[in-house]
Amino acid sequence: MNSTxxxxxxxDWTMIxxxxxxxxxxxxxxxWKYRDLIRLFVWRDFVAYYKQTILGPLWYxxxxxxxxxxxxxxxxxxxxxxTDGMPAFLFYLAGQTIWSYFATxxxxxxxxxxxNAGIFGKVYFPRMSxxxxxxxxxxxxxxIRFGMFLLFWAYFWISGSAVQxxxxxxxxxxxxxxxxxxxLGFGIIFSSLTTKYRDLQQLIGFGVQLLMYATPVIYPLxxxxxxxxxxxxxNPMTPVVEVFKLGFLGTSDLNPIWLLYTAGxxxxxxxxxxxxxxxxxxxxxxxx
Amino acid sequence: xxxxxxxxxxxxKQYHLGTIGTGTFRNDLKLWWAKTRNKPNPLALVDEADHGxxxxxxxxxxxxxxxxxxxxxxxxxxxxxGAGKSTLLKILSRVTTPTSGEVKVKxxxxxxxxxxxxxxxxxxxxxxxxxxxAIMGMSRAEVARKxxxxxxxxxxxxxxxxxxxxxxxxxxVRLAFAVAAHLEPEILIVDEVLAVGDADFQKKCLGKxxxxxHEGRTVLFVSHNMPAIATFCxxxxxxxxxxxxxxxxxxxxxxxxxxxxxxLSGEKIWEDINNAPGNYFARIHRVCIKNQxxxxxxxxxxxxxxxxxxxxxxxxxxxxxxVTLLVFTEEGAILLSSISNLEPDWHNKPxxxxxxxxxxxxxxxxxxxSFYSIGVIICTKNYQDCIREDDLIKFQIIxxxxxxxxxxxxxxxxxxxxxxxxxxxxxx
Numbered sequence: 001m002n003s004t005x006x007x008x009x010x011x012d013w014t015m016i017x018x019x020x021x022x023x024x025x026x027x028x029x030x031x032w033k034y035r036d037l038i039r040l041f042v043w044r045d046f047v048a049y050y051k052q053t054i055l056g057p058l059w060y061x062x063x064x065x066x067x068x069x070x071x072x073x074x075x076x077x078x079x080x081x082x083t084d085g086m087p088a089f090l091f092y093l094a095g096q097t098i099w100s101y102f103a104t105x106x107x108x109x110x111x112x113x114x115x116n117a118g119i120f121g122k123v124y125f126p127r128m129s130x131x132x133x134x135x136x137x138x139x140x141x142x143x144i145r146f147g148m149f150l151l152f153w154a155y156f157w158i159s160g161s162a163v164q165x166x167x168x169x170x171x172x173x174x175x176x177x178x179x180x181x182x183x184l185g186f187g188i189i190f191s192s193l194t195t196k197y198r199d200l201q202q203l204i205g206f207g208v209q210l211l212m213y214a215t216p217v218i219y220p221l222x223x224x225x226x227x228x229x230x231x232x233x234x235n236p237m238t239p240v241v242e243v244f245k246l247g248f249l250g251t252s253d254l255n256p257i258w259l260l261y262t263a264g265x266x267x268x269x270x271x272x273x274x275x276x277x278x279x280x281x282x283x284x285x286x287x288x
Numbered sequence: 289x290x291x292x293x294x295x296x297x298x299x300x301k302q303y304h305l306g307t308i309g310t311g312t313f314r315n316d317l318k319l320w321w322a323k324t325r326n327k328p329n330p331l332a333l334v335d336e337a338d339h340g341x342x343x344x345x346x347x348x349x350x351x352x353x354x355x356x357x358x359x360x361x362x363x364x365x366x367x368x369x370g371a372g373k374s375t376l377l378k379i380l381s382r383v384t385t386p387t388s389g390e391v392k393v394k395x396x397x398x399x400x401x402x403x404x405x406x407x408x409x410x411x412x413x414x415x416x417x418x419x420x421x422a423i424m425g426m427s428r429a430e431v432a433r434k435x436x437x438x439x440x441x442x443x444x445x446x447x448x449x450x451x452x453x454x455x456x457x458x459x460x461v462r463l464a465f466a467v468a469a470h471l472e473p474e475i476l477i478v479d480e481v482l483a484v485g486d487a488d489f490q491k492k493c494l495g496k497x498x499x500x501x502h503e504g505r506t507v508l509f510v511s512h513n514m515p516a517i518a519t520f521c522x523x524x525x526x527x528x529x530x531x532x533x534x535x536x537x538x539x540x541x542x543x544x545x546x547x548x549x550x551x552l553s554g555e556k557i558w559e560d561i562n563n564a565p566g567n568y569f570a571r572i573h574r575v576c577i578k579n580q581x582x583x584x585x586x587x588x589x590x591x592x593x594x595x596x597x598x599x600x601x602x603x604x605x606x607x608x609x610x611v612t613l614l615v616f617t618e619e620g621a622i623l624l625s626s627i628s629n630l631e632p633d634w635h636n637k638p639x640x641x642x643x644x645x646x647x648x649x650x651x652x653x654x655x656x657x658s659f660y661s662i663g664v665i666i667c668t669k670n671y672q673d674c675i676r677e678d679d680l681i682k683f684q685i686i687x688x689x690x691x692x693x694x695x696x697x698x699x700x701x702x703x704x705x706x707x708x709x710x711x712x713x714x715x716x
Contacts, residue, residue: 013295017382017391037422044408044419051410051451119406123399123423124382199314285384286303 026274030126037125041133046140060144064100068093075218084220084251086163090156091249095217097149098244101142101176102237103208105183108134110190110204113284120285127281128274131188135180142176153248164250168243171256175240178259178266182236185269192276195284215241222253233258236265291359292394293475293506294380299389301350301375301530349375350386351530357475360504364521364538366511366545371527373510377479380508395474395506398424409453413444413463416452420467434470441492442466469496475506494520494696514542515689516696546587546686553681554586561601565677569607570666573643574599575680577662586683590657590704591690595649598664606638607668611646614663615655616678623660623702636669653706656699657687 031038050056068089075081076088083091109131113120116130157163194200215237216224224232232238239258246252350372357363367373378384379391381399406423407416417438421431431438439445442463444455452460478497494516501507501520511517517524517538524541526534534544555576558564564571576584580592588594598611611628628646629635663678691706692699 013392013394014396015382015393017379017386017393019386019388019390034422034425036426036428039428040419040422044411044415047415048408048410119423121383123406125423125425197316282385285378 026128026278027126028128031128031132034126034129038129038133038136041129042137042140045134045137057144060141061148064093064096064145064148068096071096071218081219082223084222084249086249086251087156087161090152090161090163091220091245092218093149093152094245094249095241097142097145098175098179098241099212099215099217099237100145101138102179102183102240103212104138104141105135105180106186106190107204107208108138109184109187111194111201112188112191113195113280114191114198114201117285128188128277131184131191134187135184138183139176139180149248162250163248165248166246166250168256169247171243171247171259174259175244178262179237179240181270182262182266185266185271185273188273188277189269192273192280195280211235211237216245217241220245220251220253222251236262292356293359294357294394294508295392296353296355296376296380297390297392299350299353299376299379299386299391300348301372301379301384302387303347303349348530350379352389353527353530353532354389355525355532355535357506357508360506361523362501362507362509362521364509364511364517364524364541365527366514366517366524366541367527372530373527374479375530376527377477377508377510381477393475396425397475397477398468398471398473399477399479407452407460407464410451412451413439413448413455416463417467420464421471424468424471425473426471434472438466438470441469441496465493469493469500473505475508476500477508477510479510491695491697513696514546515687515692518542518689519696543587546684554683555584556681564601565675565680566600566666567675569602569604569668569673570609570675571601571603572598572664572666572677572680573601575662575664577681577683586681588683588685589688590655590685591652591688591706593649593652595647596662597645597647599643599645600666601643602639602641605641608636608638609644609669610635610667610671612665612667613648614665614678616661616663617702618659618661623655625665653691654703655685656701656704657685659684 050059053059055062071092072088076083076092112127112131112134116127120127153163157165190200190204212218214232214235216232221229221232221238221242239254239256239262242252242254243256243259246254246256353372353376365373365376375384377399379386380393381397406420408419411419417435418428418431421434422428439448442459442465444459444463447455447459452463455463497507497509497520507520509517509521521538523536524538525532526541526545534541555574557574558572561571561573564573566572574597576597577586577588578595578597579585579588580594596613598613600609600611602609613626613628615623615625617623626648628648631646634644659682661679661682663676664680665674665676667674691704
């Protein structure tokens with residue numbers, strides 16, 4: 001009797017459901033198993049965005065151009081803020097392009113649990129596949145916007161503006177990776193907290209807007225000094241935006257070594273995010 | 289080497305009743321601040337006594353549930369609403385985690401309780417098949433291989449490239465079920481999905497389930513449809529108040545369930561004649577339902593004869609009495625009435641005082657499976673003076689499948705007699 005019992009216990013179960021996983025067990029291997037699902041989510045988010053619209057994927061371009069025009073008029077023409085000698089339109093477009101990837105990653109992953117409660121309540125799949133797929137599908141829209149930026153950039157360069165690209169432009173993949181990971185980290189932290197406190201949802205849209213003004217997106221870092229500069233330097237997005245401008249426009253007031261600070265910050269954020277997400281994932285169906 | 293594919297070991301699941309936290313960060317902070325200073329709850333209403341259980345009461349949806357499912361077994365799970373069936377399935381399908389205990393599983397589990405999960409209204413039927421398949425854990429290649437079969441089963445070929453938001457709800461459900469039915473997991477969980485779709489489609493679904501069960505795959509089937517459970521499952525467990533109250537062969541479990549269910553009363557006796565329903569000329573002493581073996585019961589199989597017995601006391605010498613039986617539906621409508629005026633022995637004959645018993649025989653396959661209640665009318669000669677008592681006893685007709693044949697879907701109609709059918713070929 002005892003021996004059969006032992007055999008039973010040694011059987012290879014494909015899955016064991018236990019009350020709660022250890023907090024550091026992120027089971028990221030599951031994500032790989034569900035890569036087909038992630039791919040389909042990416043494609044769904046991308047396609048569903050412009051279905052039943054006349055302009056289709058053009059919407060990915062219209063939006064940033066419009067806001068860049070507004071920035072150019074309001075901050076460039078009316079407020080006459082400095083753009084470090086760059087053509088105002090290109091300066092704002094550069095800031096917009098790079099900033100929007102972080103912003104969309106952050107905001108669109110931040111309501112993962114609440115907006116997917118219906119589907120999460122019915123079927124199991126690694127919950128992380130939702131925010132991960134969002135970060136990837138945002139990459140597509142970033143690619144489109146970046147392509148558009150390159151066109152304008154090439155035009156200004158050829159027409160003899162003060163644009164001086166540097167080799168730091170090659171750091172773009174690293175910048176994108178940092179932004180994606182940090183946006184994801186912040187997003188999943190907030191999505192975990194919003195299962196309990198819906199207040200945070202109100203905060204995010206506003207908070208991201210605020211964060212943009214604390215990042216040298218619509219003004220060059222060189223125009224800031226004193227306490228304000230310290231504050232803006234503490235913002236982990238500052239090095240990313242500055243290195244992007246250094247790479248493509250050739251103007252920056254920052255040592256690219258600061259990217260290390262961003263990297264460290266990103267790692268910690270992502271880690272805290274994963275731990276929180278992991279905790280909430282197991283029990284949120286009972287609280288949502 | 290044993291063939292256990294699911295082993296549920298001492299699984300419990302606890303829920304907190306009431307709200308969790310106060311819902312806003314500010315109020316949680318207030319509450320925490322008050323607690324740390326041993327002040328009363330600042331958020332409690334003035335009249336509300338604080339019992340110190342602001343965390344809410346605790347409900348055990350499942351308590352110490354253990355069972356095993358063998359490879360190829362079709363296990364039925366039955367129980368009243370709130371008995372813990374859905375919680376158990378949620379744990380098995382990993383939607384939520386148990387509070388304690390563990391579940392070990394061999395093979396992939398898919399459940400039909402998620403029919404249509406993740407369908408995106410803007411995407412076409414084709415696109416949704418792939419998306420839905422992936423959500424349920426199929427690889428792209430697997431879905432592609434099954435694609436034609438799925439479309440065929442769903443019967444929406446013509447609209448496969450139309451966004452599903454333009455589908456009728458029936459088409460939507462059919463497509464969703466078709467994907468789920470072709471998952472081919474090692475273990476399939478089915479939860480009451482048969483309530484959806486038209487009768488024709490339900491039949492198709494049950495047929496598919498039968499196939500799955502016969503292919504030797506393991507099925508867990510949760511339903512209130514007892515005939516379907518009886519057909520597909522060899523073994524069943526009965527859940528009551530979060531625990532397993534019975535486990536065994538399906539028919540046995542079902543009868544345990546039916547016995548435990550509802551406050552049916554197959555018999556009612558009024559011991560004290562002075563308090564019994566009635567009046568100066570007659571008093572009812574006992575009303576009961578007897579099955580074909582002459583046992584008193586409140587559960588009658590649809591295919592068995594049964595009778596209703598009414599015992600009453602005649603208080604006036606030489607009165608001529610008649611008894612009328614009323615059968616009410618669950619909704620309170622009178623389904624039928626029957627008078628004892630064709631009864632040969634005592635009708636319209638003067639009766640000495642004393643106790644009498646009248647028996648009304650009801651043939652098998654008359655009533656549709658449902659709940660009924662019984663009323664009685666006793667009248668004096670020429671129906672001049674009557675006493676009427678409604679809702680004396682309640683009973684149910686249980687579907688034994690005699691009339692159903694191979695059909696497991698819903699039946700309409702107030703009665704369900706077994707009628708003769710013939711079919712002949714009349715031309716080429």
